[in-house]
Amino acid sequence: MSEPRVLCQFKGGCVGGTRMPLLSGVDLTIEVGESLVFHGPSGGGKSTLLKALLGGHHVCRGEYWFQGQLVNESVLKALRRVVAYIPQQPEVGKETVLDYLRRPFGWKAWGGSAFDHDVAGYWFARFGLDQEILSTFSDKLSGGQRQRISIIRALMTGRKILVADEPTSALDDEACRQVVDALLLSNEFTVISASHDFRWIDHCQRRVLVANGRVGEFKGSTEDNKKVGIV
């Protein structure tokens, strides 16, 4: 059996502001291939921590390593080329779904790869979406449709490392199952996520509690979580 490879490491860093950081003393190692979920009360810093993984928030008074390199501006650029981010509340702007999905293919970081209708069609079918909505303006979609479109946009990058913020919060049971199947149970992706949703949390291999300004491994069961009211 090969040794697990370390994807990224926080070594004693603070996240979310320098004077009064939202989280401090963050020690965390995430390995390639695992599915990890940050859980805990709202406003506890889960989303902030996820964004910090991608350089959306500064890590201060500590170190953040990604694939064996101390993260700085140039490593950050490389990092954002291998990790796909799925936002919590996808605000898709005033464009059609097709334009929304296509737009990143014009970005430099996507390396000139072309938008592939077949790949889009595959994910639409897998997530139970009708391709007719491609020509619909994004602001006319339901919350659940928008969330799945946002996931598809990330998956169309072809990247195998996903950072997902509440990926199932607006989904019904059937759509949630489809997303869990594709992202977690397929074992194709490394998934780092934040969630309050047991339908998602229960399928993640690791749970990390983010609460009271601290980050720590949680070994208890879902029932324990419910008892202490942290999810």
Place this chain on the structure above:
Amino acid sequence: MSGSGAVGLVQLALFYSVLLLPGALLWWLGLRGLVKGLAIGVARMTLQLGLIGIYLKFLFDQDSLWLNAVWLLVMLTIANLHILTRAKMSRGHLFWISQFSLLVGVGLVLGGMILVVQPEPWYQTRYLIPLAGMLLGNCLTGNILVLERFYSAVSERYEQFMADLLLGASLYEALQPFIRDALQAALNPVVATLTTLGLVALPGMMTGQILGGRNRLRL
């Protein structure tokens, strides 16, 4: 000129009373800040229009290149400061960038206009100052609209901006949809004016010339 004459202070005051109706309506709708802004705007406009006769006459009499250049710079700086204030931008950070952009933008178009009109000498005040004034007036509206729209869109849809950045977009790439929205919002009124220029705006502007007996096909 038949049918036109000097407007007295009483007539002017009576005419301004038409503003009472929209003013009262805005007040009733709770837009008191806007009513205050309207009142200050009208007062400033009246003062400026009162003074314009004095300073324009002076500038026209002098017809000096350097005086015109200084006056253009004053107009440009006032427009710039007004744009930054109304769009709630930092004057300290953006003054020179905005000043330079206005100077280049207005300078290029003004140069083109002078080439077409060919006044003698080229810096003749009665062409240079009104043309620059019209250009700066349009810049003022367009810039305030575009900046306000841009910054409010970014703050309203911050998550979209952040999501694109974290998905690998460069700063410019992530801002592109917002830039497009802002330009569209700012240019829509200009395009609307252009498409109806001969039917709505221009007859109004040219009435004075027509009443004055000027040939409408010549400048």
